[in-house]
Amino acid sequence: MARLKTLDYLYQLQSHGIQPGLETITKLLARLNNPQAVFRTVHIAGTNGKGSTAAMTASILMANGYRVGLYTSPHLMDFNERIRVQGRPISEARLIELTEQARSCIGRLDPTFFEFTTALAFLQFAEEAVDMAVVEVGLGGRFDATNTVSSLVSIITNIDYDHQRFLGEKIEQIASEKAGIIKPGVPVVTGAARPSALKVIQKECLHQGAPLYRLGKEFSIENVDPPYFDYHGIRQRLRKLECPLAGRHQFLNAASALAAVELLDQEEWLIKEDAMVQGLSKTRWEGRLEIVRTRPSLILDGAHNPAGAAVVKEFLYEMKHKYLKSKLILVIGILRDKDIRAILRTLAPLADIIILTKPDDQRAALPGDLLRWIPHVRKTVIVDRVSKAIEHALALAQPADIICVTGSLYTVGEAKAFLSGRGQPSRLKG
Numbered sequence: 001m002a003r004l005k006t007l008d009y010l011y012q013l014q015s016h017g018i019q020p021g022l023e024t025i026t027k028l029l030a031r032l033n034n035p036q037a038v039f040r041t042v043h044i045a046g047t048n049g050k051g052s053t054a055a056m057t058a059s060i061l062m063a064n065g066y067r068v069g070l071y072t073s074p075h076l077m078d079f080n081e082r083i084r085v086q087g088r089p090i091s092e093a094r095l096i097e098l099t100e101q102a103r104s105c106i107g108r109l110d111p112t113f114f115e116f117t118t119a120l121a122f123l124q125f126a127e128e129a130v131d132m133a134v135v136e137v138g139l140g141g142r143f144d145a146t147n148t149v150s151s152l153v154s155i156i157t158n159i160d161y162d163h164q165r166f167l168g169e170k171i172e173q174i175a176s177e178k179a180g181i182i183k184p185g186v187p188v189v190t191g192a193a194r195p196s197a198l199k200v201i202q203k204e205c206l207h208q209g210a211p212l213y214r215l216g217k218e219f220s221i222e223n224v225d226p227p228y229f230d231y232h233g234i235r236q237r238l239r240k241l242e243c244p245l246a247g248r249h250q251f252l253n254a255a256s257a258l259a260a261v262e263l264l265d266q267e268e269w270l271i272k273e274d275a276m277v278q279g280l281s282k283t284r285w286e287g288r289l290e291i292v293r294t295r296p297s298l299i300l301d302g303a304h305n306p307a308g309a310a311v312v313k314e315f316l317y318e319m320k321h322k323y324l325k326s327k328l329i330l331v332i333g334i335l336r337d338k339d340i341r342a343i344l345r346t347l348a349p350l351a352d353i354i355i356l357t358k359p360d361d362q363r364a365a366l367p368g369d370l371l372r373w374i375p376h377v378r379k380t381v382i383v384d385r386v387s388k389a390i391e392h393a394l395a396l397a398q399p400a401d402i403i404c405v406t407g408s409l410y411t412v413g414e415a416k417a418f419l420s421g422r423g424q425p426s427r428l429k430g
Helices: 002-016 023-031 050-063 092-103 113-127 171-181 195-208 249-266 273-281 306-322 340-350 367-371 386-396 409-419
Strands: 040-045 068-071 083-085 132-136 151-156 188-190 212-214 220-225 228-232 237-242 290-293 297-300 328-332 353-356 379-382 402-406
Touching: 002 092, 002 113, 023 113, 040 050, 040 171, 050 068, 050 132, 050 249, 050 273, 068 113, 083 113, 092 113, 113 132, 151 171, 151 249, 171 195, 188 195, 188 249, 195 212, 220 249, 228 249, 237 249, 237 273, 249 273, 290 409, 297 306, 297 409, 306 340, 306 402, 328 340, 328 386, 328 409, 340 367, 353 367, 353 386, 367 379, 386 402, 386 409, 402 409
Parallel strands: 040 132, 040 151, 068 132, 151 188, 188 212, 297 402, 328 353, 328 402, 353 379
Antiparallel strands: 068 083, 220 228, 228 237, 290 297
């Protein structure tokens, strides 16, 4: 009952929507004695790859013997996944305790869901005495609630189109919001490839006196042979590293994580080469090109924007060419505020069968609204519930076939909950 009351309270905070700005979160943290000042931070922004890069960074730091907090969003099945210490999600008892502690300090403040949960994460990390917190930005960067930390290293994974309603329609505007996490004198690692975005990041680094380390310039990857690659770093060269996360884009994310850890080593954090290798190889991150079954292959990926869809397309294209006789069954559910047209135009041409579905969220697009963006030559069916859509896909598939569930982390979360026998995931997403 106490857990339900806690989740209900957190859930109702979602009605406050998104309120850009740091005034409320700053006041709330001050009332909680500024827990974010107790630990050191690696702060990560970007359009895609933030969670994967955060997971790799945290895993490498843990392999080096540090006590590490990890704050990411959204979750797939349980709210507790967002706040982890040493890889373990926050316990239900602790979540209830911290929620009550933070509620008692609100007074007349009106925090959003994300502001409140960020405060919970910082409280947990402070009270668990973590050495380092790896913190993923929720939206943008400049006005994100996480931008109250004082970071040792900032990472900007990449810049692409997403959340244009809040971040702007142009790449330069989006890049400016992401670059808002850059702090005076704090080194910045970036995997951004678009020249227009990189120009914005470079300008902000110059303004802040922040050293900039660019993928492909100050550090790079070489000799990619999945799952292995060579890393040509800022100071180190590491050969035949294993990246356990699927997709060629993950080698770029891994390089950014390694570069950030190298910079920590320059800040007198002891980082061992063998621990870098071991930590990377042990990284786990669910819902991103995650192969959960074989024969037929069942892949989950929460691609929710055109850049994410392009990554999924590349991975599926390679799989289809590896298994020439297989057919691809695409199970897809998308939120209506996403670029539905671009996502479907990227993924649909690869599929032999498309099953349109809808995650259980008020922002989800109706399958019928997705249908108009599907080429008529494709075999397309509508199955309203994600669980039933997966059952239908499995019934259609032969052992050599490929099923890919994608379009949103909401869709993937429901898929994981169904496949694990847990029914529906927690309704809290944010």
